[in-house]
Amino acid sequence: MSNDLALRVALTSKGAYEASTARFLEGAGLDVWRPNPRQYIGRLSAIPEAEVLFQRTEDIVHKVGDGSADLGITGFDIVSELGLDNPDLMVVLPDLAFRRCQLVIAVPETWLDVTTVDDLAELSIQFKREGRPLRVATKFSNLVSAHLYRNGVNYFSLTAAHGALEAAPAMGYADVIADLTETGVTLRDNHLRPIDGGVVLQAQACLIANLRTLSASPERMVQARTFIEMIEAKLRSRRVRTITANVAGESPEQVAQRILSNVDLAGETGPTVARVYPKFASEKAWYSVSIIVASEHTLAAVDHLRTAGSSGITVSMPDYMFETRSEAFAALAAAVAGRARKEQPTW
Secondary structure (H helix, E strand, O other): OOHHHOOEEEEEOOHHHHHHHHHHHHHOOOOEEOOOOOOOEEEEOOEEEEEEEEEOHHHHHHHHHOOOOOEEEEEHHHHHHHOOOOOOEEEEEOOOOOOOEEEEEEEEOOOOOOOEHHHHHHHHHHHHHOOOOEEEEEOOHHHHHHHHHHOOOOOEEEEOOOOOHHHHHHHOOOOEEEEEEOOOHHHHHOOEEEEEEEEEEEEOEEEEEEHHHHHOOHHHHHHHHHHHHHHHHHHHHOOEEEEEEEEEOOOHHHHHHHHOOOHHHOOOOOOEEEEEOOOOOOOOOEEEEEEEEEHHHHHHHHHHHHHOOEEEEEEEOOOOOOOOOOHHHHHHHHHHHHHHHHHOOOO
C-alpha cells in the first residue's frame, strides 16, 4: 500500500507519556512497534498498513491539525489550549482513562485570606488600585485567561514560565500559577495550594482526528475504524463485569424469574440461562446463569445471585465490549462526510 493510503497516527515520542500510551494501546490490541528510540516512524501490529509518527506531546495537536497526521493521542489540556478553533480537528474520544490530571490555579500558602477564586478576584482589584496587575504564570494562556474572566478576575497579566513553573512565586516573577497537577505533591513541596473554584480543566489523554485528510481517503477511514473501534470497545469493557454462577432450579424459566426479581441486578438485557449436565447423578437440575453488570454493581449482583441460590460464582472483565455500532466512529464518519460535502464545488 502506498503512503498516500496509509493511516498516520501521531503518538508521544518520549518519557512516561510514551510508555503509558504504549501500554494503553497494547491493552487494546494495538501494539506499537518502534525499531529503536531514535526512530520516529513505527507500526501498529493490528493495522500493518498504518504508520506511527512519534512526536513531542505538544506537537501532536499541530501535526493532526495541519494534516501531517490523521489521528493522534495527546493531552486534552493541550488540545483545548491549541486546537479547538481548528475546524479540521475533532476530538473523537475525549477520555482515554490514562494520564489524568487537573489544570489548577494555585496561590502561595502564606495567602491565608485567599481560598477561593472570588477572593482572587478581590485581590486583583486591590492590586489594580496599587498600580499593578495580578501576575499569573502559566503555559495555558487561552484556557487560564478564559477561566479568570469567567470568574470575575479581570485585572491580571500572564507571565511566561521560566524553568519550573512552581518556583515562579518564590522567584518573584509571578504572584500565582496555573499548572497541571496529578497529586498536588509538587505544589505542596513548593508551598503552593489550589483554591476553590480554581480548577480550569479536567485533563487526560484523548484521541483526535483530522477531518480533511480522512475525508480525502476511504482507505484511511477503514484503518481509522479499526483503531477507534478497538479502543472504544476496550474502554467500554472496563466499565462492566461478566458474572457466571450455577443455580439449582426446576426449569430455566424459574431460574430466570429468580434472577429477574431484581431487574437492576439482572444484567444489561437479562440473564442467560443454560442447562448444566452434571458429571454425577443429582436430584437437582442445575443451570448456568451469566449476566453482565456495571463494575460498581459487582458485589451487589453477587449477593443477588447468592440470594437466588447460586454457587460457584465467578467474575471476570471482558477484553472488549462491542455494541451494535461504534458511537465514536459513527460521529467521526458523520463529521468527515460533512467536511467532504463542504469541499465539493457548488457549480
